[in-house]
Amino acid sequence: MSEQENRNIAIELKGVKKQYRLGQIGGGTLTADLQSWWARVRGKEDPNIRIDQDQRLIGKTFMALNGIDLTIYQGEAIGIIGSNGAGKSTMLKLLSRVTAPTAGDIDIYGRVASMLEVGTGFHGEMTGRENVYLNGAILGMTKAEIDAKMEDIIEFSEVREFIDTPVKRYSSGMYVKLAFSVAAHLDSEIMIMDEVLAVGDINFQQKCLKKMRSAATEEGRTVLYVSHNMSTIRQLCNRCIVLDGGKIIYDGDVEEAINVYSKSVKTNDFIDNKIVLANIDRGRNYDTINELLMTELTVNSPTISMGEPFVFKMSFKTKKRKVDSVLRIVIFSKDGAVVGGTYSDLFTLYKRNNNEVGFSFCTGNLAPGTYLVDLILCSYENGVQEKHDYLSRAFSFSVLETKVHYNMQWKKAYWGNVIFDKVRVLNNGKTDSEG
């Protein structure tokens, strides 16, 4: 107890709430806003009453965070877990000062280095070195500080040979490595990370975790880390917070937190990259047959970078041997529109409780974003197709934008969910390797 009090507070949240308006955002008219403003200036009652005072509008708002009280001490490595929409990202956004809370107070003691996304502010046309300066400055370093750290950053990033090449020619892995190196070498007292380690190779992931771990234990820095990957949480954190519906439902020991989270989780969220499919309600059509059943799904990571294949493993329970089994995949965008689908090769399922089959699905043309997946297990015996098991919106996965073409971020809302292969230029006289 007394030891607790002696420790220095790094971050303190008191009654923090964050409200979002649903539906039409920013749809107020200029006239209405001017009216409200004029009323406020004169100290009169606002003719366009604010959301929280109008009962009818309550349904149109959403509390992403609903009363968070939390004290974080210096040198703690805190994991934040919770299902999608629990408020994790909102919390990090508030702490990174990207947006302001609707209610409550936050006190932060120390400088914050936030990595909500890999390579924020990286510009394709500029070289690695120039981007280190720009990115470092955006994160709050001065030029002199960056100069002093430049060697370490380049060394850690493993991209020394390419440091004077425009980053548009980098592979996604190199991009991530350089970006992480900048953030890791900041002289900040608090580091905020939102699953940035999802991309990059395993070795580099381990290196990053080690770096963050030592930042917390040896340098006394405070680390906040959001992830769906429990093994990295276990590795890095010494305290863990579980968020659900915008509230803290557990705060304390890491293992216990993971337990609490697993219980709170709705059926279709990945826990340790795994989803148990056996108990999910199939709806009316498929609940009784159960001759062939999809029981489990395991992925390498529910987040992949653009162009990477999505690799997963499935377990099937089968009462009868099926030779020509096929897995059909249908992909939907987050708003429910169908994007497309595909079939697997034929595979054989044996009469046993646990058939494990690995799959690799090419996502080369999917634009960055989150997608929902329907899984349909069929067989194709004697030319007759039979549906055996069907899981609607079985899981979701995300594609990260790691490569930007011609300096343009892919605008999904206008350009769609699919990026076709690049258009070839014919008869140009010579080939232009500049890209």
Add this chain to the structure above:
Amino acid sequence: MNGKIVKANQYHTHISSKSRRFSLNFKEVWNYRDLIWLFTKKNFKLIYKQTVLGPAWIVLNPIISSLIYMVVFGKIAGMGTDGVPQILFYLSGSAIWTLFSTCLTNNASTFTQNANVFGKVYFPRLTMPVSTVISSIIQFGVQMILVLILLAYFTITGQVHPNWTAWLLLPFVIIQLGALGLGFGIIISSLTTKYRDLALLVTFGVQLWMYATPVVYPLSILGNSALKVAIMINPVTMPVEVFRYAVLGVGTLNPLFIGISLAVTIAVLILGISVFNRVEKTFMDTV
């Protein structure tokens, strides 16, 4: 480790839901001066990145528009230039106008264009508009070299008589126009986070504004009409005339309207910064 902790407490940030409208932290912007400089460098690097002529466009632009003005306003419309050689008159006018208009238009899209970066990391947002203004001033400086070359020629040949003492006013004119462009620009950019149609209005509006400012014509050709008063109320008019008075030795100065122009500039700047300051906290939720 103890030293580290003591140091950490120097950086205390308090975030509250209660917005303090004028809580602009200039010290913070100053701490990020390296970032301002890097943004400025980036602006230059990227504008001319994939062009054939590169930075030459900085001077080519005003030369081409001046030639067009010479044909359209000088030859066809037959407007006078207060006895100043046409090329010098239009070139200097276009340089000083471009200073203001680039500050305005480039800042008008600050929030919407950078939503991506702003949504992921915090830094004082004002660094971006400030770097835009610095870029515009540097660009103006380059264009002024061209103006000075012409000016030297025409002064030696006796066709122009600059008021050299009035040159001391030029830094203030530049700062005022920068501030005015910044103010209007960030007001528009703050409003466009909610009302997108304003962005469409800007290009069109700036063009109209140029004709409401004595850029392609001298104020003197308006005589004493009501139109002249209307144009003099335009806060850009007086700085442009002061500039012309110093550089070309001709211009209509009026202390009352200079006062109005300064007052408007200060008001717009304060309003702009306070609106910007308010919007930057939550615009990510509406953009």
